[in-house]
Every structure is written in structure tokens, then in C-alpha cells.
Amino acid sequence: MSSAGTKLGTQDSAVPQTKLRALLVEDNALDATLVVRALNKDGFDVAADVVQDEAAFRRMLRSHPPEIVLADYNLPTWKGMEVLKVLRSEGLDIPMILVSGALGDVTAVECIKQGATDYVLKDGLARLPEVVRRALREKHERSLRQQAERDLAKKVDELARSNADLEQFAYVASHDLQEPLRMVTAYTQLLGERYRGKLDENADKFIGYASEGAQRMQVLIQDLLAFSRVGRNEPTSKTVDCNAVMQEVVQTLATTIQESGASVSYAELPAVWADRTQVAQLFQNLIGNAIKFRGEKPPVVAVQAEAAGERWQFSVSDNGIGIASEHAENIFVVFQRLHARTEYPGNGIGLAICKKIVERYGGKIWMESQPGQGSTFKFTLPAHGPDGKQEVKADAKHDSKHGARQDSKSEVQR
Amino acid sequence: MKPASDLLMVDDNPADVALVCEALAANKHRSRLHSVGDGVEAMAFLNHRDKYANAIRPDLVILDLNLPKKDGLAVLTAMKAAPDLRQIPVVIFSTSLLRKDIVRSYDLGANCYVSKPGNLNDFFFAVKSMEEFWFGFVNLPPRGE
Numbered sequence: 001m002s003s004a005g006t007k008l009g010t011q012d013s014a015v016p017q018t019k020l021r022a023l024l025v026e027d028n029a030l031d032a033t034l035v036v037r038a039l040n041k042d043g044f045d046v047a048a049d050v051v052q053d054e055a056a057f058r059r060m061l062r063s064h065p066p067e068i069v070l071a072d073y074n075l076p077t078w079k080g081m082e083v084l085k086v087l088r089s090e091g092l093d094i095p096m097i098l099v100s101g102a103l104g105d106v107t108a109v110e111c112i113k114q115g116a117t118d119y120v121l122k123d124g125l126a127r128l129p130e131v132v133r134r135a136l137r138e139k140h141e142r143s144l145r146q147q148a149e150r151d152l153a154k155k156v157d158e159l160a161r162s163n164a165d166l167e168q169f170a171y172v173a174s175h176d177l178q179e180p181l182r183m184v185t186a187y188t189q190l191l192g193e194r195y196r197g198k199l200d201e202n203a204d205k206f207i208g209y210a211s212e213g214a215q216r217m218q219v220l221i222q223d224l225l226a227f228s229r230v231g232r233n234e235p236t237s238k239t240v241d242c243n244a245v246m247q248e249v250v251q252t253l254a255t256t257i258q259e260s261g262a263s264v265s266y267a268e269l270p271a272v273w274a275d276r277t278q279v280a281q282l283f284q285n286l287i288g289n290a291i292k293f294r295g296e297k298p299p300v301v302a303v304q305a306e307a308a309g310e311r312w313q314f315s316v317s318d319n320g321i322g323i324a325s326e327h328a329e330n331i332f333v334v335f336q337r338l339h340a341r342t343e344y345p346g347n348g349i350g351l352a353i354c355k356k357i358v359e360r361y362g363g364k365i366w367m368e369s370q371p372g373q374g375s376t377f378k379f380t381l382p383a384h385g386p387d388g389k390q391e392v393k394a395d396a397k398h399d400s401k402h403g404a405r406q407d408s409k410s411e412v413q414r
Numbered sequence: 415m416k417p418a419s420d421l422l423m424v425d426d427n428p429a430d431v432a433l434v435c436e437a438l439a440a441n442k443h444r445s446r447l448h449s450v451g452d453g454v455e456a457m458a459f460l461n462h463r464d465k466y467a468n469a470i471r472p473d474l475v476i477l478d479l480n481l482p483k484k485d486g487l488a489v490l491t492a493m494k495a496a497p498d499l500r501q502i503p504v505v506i507f508s509t510s511l512l513r514k515d516i517v518r519s520y521d522l523g524a525n526c527y528v529s530k531p532g533n534l535n536d537f538f539f540a541v542k543s544m545e546e547f548w549f550g551f552v553n554l555p556p557r558g559e
Binding site (some may be wrong): 011178181182183185186187189190193218303 | 427429430433436461467509530534535537
């Protein structure tokens with residue numbers, strides 16, 4: 001036998017045969033023949049090359065890449081286990097089965113740990129065909145899985161890119177649209193003011209429509225810009241004390257709160273790991289909505305939080321007009337409105353921004369409500385950063401003119 | 415009576431120049447509005463070059479940021495680097511609300527930054543306020559120094 005490789009022919013058989021290109025690492029010609037015979041007896045049509053040292057093995061891998069490697073454990077000049085190293089170094093995913101005379105349990109386990117599919121004793125070769133079939137099946141499944149993973153990674157990549165493109169597009173478009181629109185707005189207004197009553201009645205009306213339309217579009221574009229801005233920059237997350245944020249929000253909404261006679265209360269709120277400005281925007285939009293969509297009674301808005309694993313689940317509940325459950329989803333879609341503009345002003349951007357903010361931090365936002373019974377908006381935010389970092393907050397005082405007053409100290413767990 | 419004040423507006427949008435002109439029309443400061451459409455023209459005007467050999471030295475420059483040929487920040491830089499121009503107050507008048515534009519403008523020595531309002535009345539108010547502040551309230555460096 002030469003180390004360059006020996007061909008072993010196939011044998012006739014009546015059973016339908018699976019063609020199999022095998023590479024045997026074996027120094028005993030008789031054993032090699034027995035191995036091939038065992039496979040041919042049980043459904044294979046084997047074309048086998050036999051090598052017994054590393055150089056020949058490497059050569060054969062390149063010239064006749066096998067579907068399976070069957071290696072003896074003990075060779076005069078080479079250890080069968082080295083085969084696995086070669087396969088790895090060549091970047092080849094070819095199943096390898098040890099076919100050996102005697103193999104201790106410890107060695108066998110070690111071989112499998114190193115990546116051998118299985119081992120078969122030379123006096124138990126009848127088991128070999130089944131082992132080979134399993135190895136080939138696993139290899140097939142592995143490559144399917146890898147292909148699926150590659151496809152998925154590619155899709156994720158494409159999606160991320162097209163998402164980023166869209167963000168960029170929305171930003172540029174809305175920014176660049178503002179400029180010409182400003183001209184339309186300003187000059188229709190100027191026409192309206194300067195020529196009011198000097199043309200005919202219709203002219204005043206028409207100019208009024210044009211001017212209102214242009215002004216509304218301006219607001220829409222500004223909203224769109226605000227919406228696209230949420231996703232534009234990487235969030236600068238840090239520990240944000242929600243009590244302090246609420247205090248700010250109550251101040252910002254002071255006029256609205258006062259005019260509507262609203263009461264805004266918040267229980268001891270935790271700190272979250274997010275961008276402070278975005279957290280404030282989130283609370284402000286939700287509380288602003290709670291007050292805006294009020295019923296006959298003065299609005300009562302309550303903000304609470306409870307632990308939910310690694311997150312805090314917040315709820316903002318009100319006693320307003322409520323929302324029918326069939327609208328629970330589409331209220332979060334950009335520019336979706338449930339009411340006439342004359343009834344409740346707005347462009348339907350507030351909740352869309354809320355959703356975008358919450359989802360940026362891997363959270364969820366949803367609504368629970370019944371018409372006439374008020375609504376509760378719930379959302380989750382991370383309790384701490386990826387490394388579990390969370391500074392312990394000291395005391396916080398909440399004092400809203402129309403809201404609940406609390407002087408207790410806030411202690412953030414974890 | 416105070417002499418009329420001269421204002422140089424650097425803006426590539428004639429519609430904006432016309433609006434500023436409208437805003438200034440009913441004023442008591444009798445400001446004269448001069449305008450150029452890009453940054454290169456602006457520098458020529460300020461340095462009395464070419465067709466601007468007889469151009470007047472403005473008391474105030476209203477400068478847009480997004481300009482052809484030489485942008486607003488480049489004009490601002492050139493003005494603040496020139497000993498004979500750096501005393502002229504520069505108002506940045508731009509649609510941009512970007513933080514970086516605002517910060518950069520002040521870094522480069524802008525005297526104030528005003529965003530162009532989208533609403534006509536706000537726009538007029540902004541221009542009239544500028545005029546009132548710079549020509550009615552502030553002490554500007556004497557002319558010809």
C-alpha cells in the first residue's frame with residue numbers, strides 16, 4: 001500500500017445504493033477492505049481512498065474532497081485525532097468517524113468532544129452504516145441550518161439598512177420640504193392680510209383655505225421630523241429618575257393642567273435606563289393625551305410603576321373618554337386619528353412617537369380601555385443598562401400643584 | 415434725526431428678501447435693505463469689490479447659512495477675521511434649528527441667531543424686533559471707523 005492513496009473498488013449489490021465518497025485513514029489494507037465491505041453491504045456504493053499520513057490526507061482532501069472521513073485511532077506515524085485538526089484548519093465541515101481496534105472509554109469521549117461524530121470498533125463494523133447515515137444526516141441538517149442563519153443575518157442586515165435609509169429619507173424630505181412650504185405659508189398669509197375685502201368674497205375664502213392648508217402641512221412636517229428624529233441618533237442612555245422627569249413634565253404641562261382642572265398624581269417612581277429627553281417626551285405625550293381626551297369630569301391622571309423582571313412596567317391611567325378596543329392597535333400608527341380635528345386637535349403623532357421611543361429600548365406599549373371608562377396606557381422600560389449598572393437614587397420630592405404630594409424618600413431597588 | 419441705517423441681507427431666496435423688505439416697510443428707523451444672493455457676492459459687497467465699488471458699509475448683516483458658492487459660516491468666518499469688518503454685527507437668519515448650526519455660529523462670532531419663523535406674523539415680528547434692537551436700542555460702532 002502506498003501512502004499516496006489506494007483505490008478500493010465497489011462491489012455489486014442488489015439493494016439500491018447511496019453513492020458515498022469516503023476517505024479512509026488506515027494503515028491496514030485488510031481493515032480498509034472490511035470497512036468498505038461493511039458499508040457496501042448496507043446500502044452504500046462507496047468510492048474510497050485510503051491514506052495513512054498527514055501529507056497524503058491533505059492532498060486527498062484537495063483533490064478528492066470526501067463526504068466522510070473514517071479514521072483509525074492508532075497509526076504508526078500519525079494519530080487519528082490529528083485528522084480533526086486538519087479538517088478544522090482547512091475550514092472543512094466533513095463528518096469524521098473513528099474506526100478503531102480498541103478504544104478506551106476516556107479516549108472515545110475525548111474524541112467526540114474534539115468533534116468526531118462517533119466511534120465504531122473494528123469488531124463491530126455492522127454498526128458502521130447506521131453511524132455514517134446519521135453523520136451525513138446531521139451534516140445535511142447542519143448545513144441547512146447554517147444556510148438559514150446566513151439568510152436570516154442577511155435579511156436582518158438589509159432590514160437595518162433600509163430602515164436607516166428610510167429614517168434618513170424622512171428626515172431629509174421633511175427638512176427640505178419646510179423651506180418651500182414656508183414661502184407658501186408666508187405669502188398666502190400676506191395675500192390674505194393685504195387683499196382682504198379688496199378682491200371678491202370667494203377670493204378671501206380661497207386664500208383662507210390655501211393658507212390654512214399650508215399651515216397645517218407645516219405642523220405635519222414638524223411632527224414628522226420629530227418622529228424621525230426619535231430614531232436618528234443612538235440613544236444616550238443613563239439612569240433616569242422618573243420622579244424628577246414627572247416633576248418636569250408637570251411643570252411643562254402646568255397651563256394645560258390648570259385650565260382643565262386636572263389632577264396628576266404619581267406614586268413613588270423608579271429609575272430607568274434610557275435617554276432622559278425621550279423619557280420626558282413619553283410621559284408628556286401620554287399625560288397630555290390623558291388630559292386632552294377628557295370627559296365631562298375634570299381629568300384625574302395617575303402614573304404608577306411595578307417591577308417586571310429586568311424592566312419596569314409603567315401605567316398612565318385616566319378617567320377620560322376611553323377608546324374602543326378595536327382601536328387599541330392603530331392608535332399607535334403615525335397620523336392615525338380617531339376624532340375629528342375640530343373635536344380634539346392634533347395630528348396623531350404623539351402615540352406613534354411614544355411607541356417608537358419605547359421600542360427603542362426593547363419595550364412594549366399598549367392600551368387597556370373601555371369607552372366612557374377612561375384608559376390606561378402601559379409600557380415597559382429597562383431597569384438598568386446592559387451591564388446591570390444602576391445607580392441608587394437618593395431622595396426625590398414630588399410636588400405637583402394639582403397632584404399628589406409625597407415627601408417620602410425614594411429608594412430604587414437593585 | 416438719526417441717519418438711516420443700512421442692512422445687508424445675504425440670502426439666496428428672493429421670497430425671503432421680499433418678506434424682510436415688507437416687514438421693514440412700515441418702520442420708523444428708515445432702514446435701507448441691500449441684498450445679495452450668495453456668499454461670494456456678500457464678500458464682494460463688504461469689500462467694495464467689482465460692481466460693489468461704491469457699496470455702502472452696512473450697519474448690520476443678516477446672514478443665511480445655506481448659501482451657494484460660499485456658505486454662511488464661511489462668510490461669518492471671513493468677516494470676523496477681517497479687522498475692518500468684524501465690528502459689524504451679524505445676525506444669522508436661517509431655517510435650521512440644528513444644535514450644531516447654532517453652536518457653530520456662536521463659536522464663529524455670530525452676534526445672534528434667529529430661526530426664520532414659518533408663520534407670517536412671527537416672521538414680521540422677528541424682523542421688526544431685530545431692527546428695533548439693533549437700530550433703536552443698541553449702540554453700534556460709529557460709522558467709518
